[in-house]
Amino acid sequence: MRPRRRALLALGIGLLAVPSVAPAQDGDAPPPLGEPRPFDLPETERFTLENGLTVTLVPYGRTPKATVRLVLPTGNVDEAADEIWLADLTGDLVQEGTTSRDAEEVATEAAAMGGSLSLGVGTDRTSVGGDVLQEFAPDMVRLIADVVRNPDLPASELDRLKDDRIRRLSVSTRQPGTLTRAEFLERLYPDHPYGRMLPTTAMIEGLSHDRVRTFWERHYGPDGAHLYIAGRFDADAVRDAAGDAFEDWTAEGDQAAPTASAADAADIVFVERPDASQSTLHLGLPVVDPSHEDYVALQVTNALLGGSFASRITGNIREDKGYTYSPQSSVSSRYRTAYWVQTADVTSDVTGPALEEIFHEIERLRSEPPPEEELDGIRNYLAGLFVLQNSSRGGIVGQLSFLDLHGLTESYLTGYVDRVHAVTPEEVQRIARTYFRPDDMLLVVTGDPEVALPQLRSFGTVEVVEPAAP
Amino acid sequence: MARKAQLGLAAALALTAWACGGDPDARAGLSVPVTYDSLDNGLRVVLSEDHTAPTATVALYYDVGFRVEPEGRTGFAHLFEHMMFQGSENLGPMEFVRMVQENGGVLNGSTRHDFTNYYEIVPAHTLERILWAEADRMRGLRITEDRLANQRDVVKNEVRVNVLNQPYGGFPWLDLPQVAFENWHNAHNFYGDFTDLDAATLEDVQAFFDRYYAPNNAVLVVVGDFESERTMEWIRDYFGDIPRGPATERPDVSEPRQEAEKRETRTDPLANRPAVALGYRMPERGSADYWAMGLLDQILLQGDDAWLHQALVQRRGLTGSVSGGVNAQLGNLYNSGGPTLWTASLIHDPGVSTDSIVAVVDSVVERARTDLVDPETLERARTKARSALYDEIDAFFGFGLADLLASFALFDDDPARVNEIDATFQDVTAEQLQRTAREYLRPTNRTILTLEPESTSEGGSR
Numbered sequence: 001m002r003p004r005r006r007a008l009l010a011l012g013i014g015l016l017a018v019p020s021v022a023p024a025q026d027g028d029a030p031p032p033l034g035e036p037r038p039f040d041l042p043e044t045e046r047f048t049l050e051n052g053l054t055v056t057l058v059p060y061g062r063t064p065k066a067t068v069r070l071v072l073p074t075g076n077v078d079e080a081a082d083e084i085w086l087a088d089l090t091g092d093l094v095q096e097g098t099t100s101r102d103a104e105e106v107a108t109e110a111a112a113m114g115g116s117l118s119l120g121v122g123t124d125r126t127s128v129g130g131d132v133l134q135e136f137a138p139d140m141v142r143l144i145a146d147v148v149r150n151p152d153l154p155a156s157e158l159d160r161l162k163d164d165r166i167r168r169l170s171v172s173t174r175q176p177g178t179l180t181r182a183e184f185l186e187r188l189y190p191d192h193p194y195g196r197m198l199p200t201t202a203m204i205e206g207l208s209h210d211r212v213r214t215f216w217e218r219h220y221g222p223d224g225a226h227l228y229i230a231g232r233f234d235a236d237a238v239r240d241a242a243g244d245a246f247e248d249w250t251a252e253g254d255q256a257a258p259t260a261s262a263a264d265a266a267d268i269v270f271v272e273r274p275d276a277s278q279s280t281l282h283l284g285l286p287v288v289d290p291s292h293e294d295y296v297a298l299q300v301t302n303a304l305l306g307g308s309f310a311s312r313i314t315g316n317i318r319e320d321k322g323y324t325y326s327p328q329s330s331v332s333s334r335y336r337t338a339y340w341v342q343t344a345d346v347t348s349d350v351t352g353p354a355l356e357e358i359f360h361e362i363e364r365l366r367s368e369p370p371p372e373e374e375l376d377g378i379r380n381y382l383a384g385l386f387v388l389q390n391s392s393r394g395g396i397v398g399q400l401s402f403l404d405l406h407g408l409t410e411s412y413l414t415g416y417v418d419r420v421h422a423v424t425p426e427e428v429q430r431i432a433r434t435y436f437r438p439d440d441m442l443l444v445v446t447g448d449p450e451v452a453l454p455q456l457r458s459f460g461t462v463e464v465v466e467p468a469a470p
Numbered sequence: 471m472a473r474k475a476q477l478g479l480a481a482a483l484a485l486t487a488w489a490c491g492g493d494p495d496a497r498a499g500l501s502v503p504v505t506y507d508s509l510d511n512g513l514r515v516v517l518s519e520d521h522t523a524p525t526a527t528v529a530l531y532y533d534v535g536f537r538v539e540p541e542g543r544t545g546f547a548h549l550f551e552h553m554m555f556q557g558s559e560n561l562g563p564m565e566f567v568r569m570v571q572e573n574g575g576v577l578n579g580s581t582r583h584d585f586t587n588y589y590e591i592v593p594a595h596t597l598e599r600i601l602w603a604e605a606d607r608m609r610g611l612r613i614t615e616d617r618l619a620n621q622r623d624v625v626k627n628e629v630r631v632n633v634l635n636q637p638y639g640g641f642p643w644l645d646l647p648q649v650a651f652e653n654w655h656n657a658h659n660f661y662g663d664f665t666d667l668d669a670a671t672l673e674d675v676q677a678f679f680d681r682y683y684a685p686n687n688a689v690l691v692v693v694g695d696f697e698s699e700r701t702m703e704w705i706r707d708y709f710g711d712i713p714r715g716p717a718t719e720r721p722d723v724s725e726p727r728q729e730a731e732k733r734e735t736r737t738d739p740l741a742n743r744p745a746v747a748l749g750y751r752m753p754e755r756g757s758a759d760y761w762a763m764g765l766l767d768q769i770l771l772q773g774d775d776a777w778l779h780q781a782l783v784q785r786r787g788l789t790g791s792v793s794g795g796v797n798a799q800l801g802n803l804y805n806s807g808g809p810t811l812w813t814a815s816l817i818h819d820p821g822v823s824t825d826s827i828v829a830v831v832d833s834v835v836e837r838a839r840t841d842l843v844d845p846e847t848l849e850r851a852r853t854k855a856r857s858a859l860y861d862e863i864d865a866f867f868g869f870g871l872a873d874l875l876a877s878f879a880l881f882d883d884d885p886a887r888v889n890e891i892d893a894t895f896q897d898v899t900a901e902q903l904q905r906t907a908r909e910y911l912r913p914t915n916r917t918i919l920t921l922e923p924e925s926t927s928e929g930g931s932r
C-alpha cells in the first residue's frame with residue numbers, strides 16, 4: 001500500500017478558540033482591513049449528450065494544465081454484503097488496459113501528456129481521470145473513454161490485484177484511525193454498504209472474474225455520468241472530443257442503490273490495542289444531509305465547536321490541556337444521509353478527561369448562544385474557505401460534483417456565503433440542541449485496555465471488541 | 471454577467487455560455503512574475519502577483535531547520551516552530567491563529583531540514599494586517615513556561631499520532647536518513663527524543679530565537695492578488711525597523727562520498743507486512759547531476775509508466791505501489807539544500823526477501839547506468855517533469871509557488887530561477903543521464919533499510 005503523504009511536522013490543520021482579539025496592553029493595534037474584493041465563481045459551460053452523460057467545461061487559471069475527470073455514479077454503495085471492495089477491485093482491473101492498449105501503453109500515453117490516469121472508488125462515486133498539459137486535454141478525454149468503455153479486464157491479472165488488495169487490507173487493520181472509523185461506520189449504518197468499510201481476506205479471495213465483469217457491465221455507463229474539464233484547454237477541441245468519445249456509449253444501467261438511513265447507536269465501544277500510547281476517539285451521531293435547510297448552519301456550528309483551529313474543542317483539549325495534536329470535528333455526507341463526528345488521538349492516560357472536556361464543550365454550546373464576535377469570526381472563516389474551495393481546478397470539480405451527488409442546484413453555491421453570514425448566535429444554539437445530543441452519541445475508542453478502558457466506565461456500559469481481522 | 475453580492479467575500483456563479491477556452495497553442499509555457507528585493511536589515515523579499523482569485527499567500531521562511539539544532543536538543547527546531555504561535559509583543563497565545571482564521575484565512579507552519587516556514591493564505595484585503603502580524607512575531611516572542619509545557623505535550627502527541635502509534639510511522643522518512651548519513655546533523659532523530667524535548671527550556675527558546683529568527687536570516691514571499699509597490703511599502707513599514715541579528719555560524723553538514731552499500735533492519739511492532747526502502751545520496755543542489763537526477767526520478771519512479779512500477783508492480787506483482795522521489799515525504803527536488811536522498815520504498819508480502827526485491831531494482835537501475843535512455847523516454851521524462859512543476863506551482867492556493875520562490879531565494883539567492891527550470895530539463899542529454907546514473911545510482915552510494923514486522927500474524931491483538 002502506498003504510504004499516505006502526510007503533512008509532517010506541521011502545526012496541524014485542526015486549529016483553536018478563545019474570545020477577545022484585544023491587543024496586549026500598551027501594544028500596537030493591528031492595521032485596518034482593506035476593501036473586500038469581489039469573488040466571482042468561475043463560469044461554466046454545460047451540455048448533456050443524448051445517452052445521459054453530462055459534460056461541464058470550466059476555463060480557469062493561468063497554469064497551462066487541465067483537470068479531466070469522469071465521475072460515474074457508482075462506488076462501494078453498489079456492493080453486496082459479501083463483496084466488500086468489489087467496486088475497488090473492478091476499478092483496479094479496469095485500469096489493466098483496453099482492447100487496443102495494454103496497461104503499460106495506457107500509462108505511457110498518459111505520461112506523455114504530462115499526467116497519469118487514475119481511477120478512484122469512493123462510497124457513492126467513482127472518478128477516472130488526471131491532470132494533463134493543456135494541449136493534451138482532448139487526448140485525455142479520449143483515453144478516459146477507451147479505459148471505461150473498452151477495458152480488457154484481463155483475468156490473468158486478477159490474482160495479482162487481489163494480492164495487492166489483501167496486502168492493503170492487512171496494513172489497514174493495524175492503523176488505529178482505520179480500525180476506529182470502520183467500527184464507527186458499522187454501528188452507524190448497520191444494514192447498508194456505508195457501514196461496510198473493510199472486507200476480510202477470504203472475501204477478497206472469493207471475488208471472481210465474473211463478478212468483476214458483471215459489476216463493470218452494470219455500473220459503468222453514461223446515465224448519470226459527468227465529465228468535467230477544468231483549467232486551460234482548447235474548448236472547441238475538448239467539446240468535439242467529448243462528443244466523439246462518448247456519444248455512442250450505451251449501457252444497460254442498473255444504478256439505483258438503496259438509500260441509507262443511519263441508526264442512532266448510543267453505545268460505547270472499545271477496540272483493544274494493547275500498549276497503545278494514545279486512544280483514538282470517534283464520537284458522533286447521524287445529522288441532516290446537504291439537501292436539508294439546516295445544513296449550512298450545521299457547518300457553521302461545527303466549525304465553531306470543533307471543526308477549525310480556532311474552535312472550542314481544539315482550544316480546550318489541545319491548546320489548553322495538551323491532550324492531543326490534531327483533534328477535528330466534521331460533517332461527513334453520503335447520499336441523503338450524513339453524520340457528525342469529533343475525532344482525536346489523545347494520550348492514553350487522559351482518555352477520560354479528554355472526553356469530559358469534549359462533552360463539556362458540547363453542553364456549553366447547547367446551553368448558551370455563542371458571543372456575536374466569536375461567531376462572526378467563524379462566519380468569515382467559512383466564507384474565506386469557500387473562496388479557496390472554488391479557486392483551484394481540483395476544488396472547482398469537487399464543488400460541482402458535490403452538487404451533482406446531492407442533487408443540489410447552483411444556487412447552493414451562489415447563495416452559500418449569504419447563508420453563512422445569516423446564521424445567528426441563537427441559530428447556532430438551536431442547531432447544537434437539535435443535532436449534537438450527547439445522549440444519542442456513539443463513542444468508539446481504540447486504545448490500551450489496561451490504561452484507557454477503565455477510564456470509560458464512568459461514561460456508561462462499554463462493549464469491548466477485538467480489532468477487525470483481515 | 472455574474473451577479474455580485476455584498477459580502478466580505480462575495481460569490482456569484484454564472485452558468486452562461488462562454489466563448490474562449492485556453493490558449494490553443496501547443497506546448498504553452500508558464501512564466502511567473504518575480505520581484506526580488508531586500509531591506510536594509512537584510513530581509514529578502516519576493517513578490518509574485520497573480521490576480522486569478524482575490525487571495526494572497528504570505529510565506530515567511532527562516533533559514534533554520536533540523537540540521538542545525540544542537541546535540542542534546544533533537545526535535546528542538548520543530549518544537550520551536552510551535553512556540554511561534556504562543557505569543558508575541560502585540561498578540562497573545564494563539565491570537566495569531568485566531569486573527570488569520572476570523573479574517574477568512576488558513577495558516578500553518580512546518581519544519582524541514584533546511585528551513586522553518588510560516589504561511590497564511592488569506593482574502594486579499596487582509597494582507598496588510600497579516601504582514602503586520604508576521605512582523606510582530608519576528609520582532610520578539612513573549613513565551614511563558616506554561617505555554618512551553620503545553621506545546622511540549624502537543625508535540626509529543628504529534629509524534630505519537632504520526633510515528634509511535636502508527637505502523638510504518640517513521641518509515642522511511644524519519645528512519646532512513648539516520649542510517650544513510652554519517653554526519654550527526656543529517657542523521658539524528660529530528661522529530662525529537664522525548665528526553666530531549668523534556669530538557670528544552672525557555673532559555674533555549676530565547677537563544678534559538680535570538681540566533682536564527684532575525685530579518686537577515688529570512689525570506690518573505692507574497693504571492694497572489696495585490697499591488698507590488700504598495701505591498702513593498704507595507705513590508706518596509708512593518709519589517710524595516712526590526713534589527714538585524716548576529717551573523718550565524720553554520721555547522722559543517724557535509725557528507726563524505728559514500729563508498730560502500732549500507733544495510734540495516736529495523737523492527738516495527740505495529741506492522742504486519744515487511745517493507746524495504748532504498749536511499750541513494752543525491753548530488754549537490756543545482757549541479758548538472760542534480761537536474762539529471764530529477765529526470766531519472768521521472769523515468770524510474772514517478773507514474774505508472776516508470777520502470778520500477780512496471781518491473782515491481784505490473785510485471786512481478788511484488789507490491790501494489792512503489793513510492794518515493796527526491797527529498798521524499800518532506801518535500802521535493804526544489805526545496806532541499808542538501809545533503810538529501812533519492813528514495814524508493816514499498817511494502818511487500820512475507821516470504822519475499824529483501825534481496826529478491828533489490829535484485830529487481832538493480833535490473834532496472836543498471837539499465838539506466840549501462841544504456842543510453844532512448845529519445846522518446848527522455849522526452850516523456852521532460853514532459854512529466856514540466857507538468858509536475860506546474861502542479862507544484864499550483865499546489866495549495868499559491869503556497870506551492872511561494873515555496874519554490876522561497877527555496878530558490880534561500881538556497882540560490884535567485885528566486886527567478888523558477889522560470890528556468892523547464893529549460894534546464896530540456897538541456898539534459900541522454901549522455902548526462904548515463905553519467906549521473908553511473909555515479910549516483912551506484913549500489914555503493916545507497917542504503918537499504920528493511921522493516922520487519924514483529925510478527926506476521928494477521929490482525930488481532932498481539
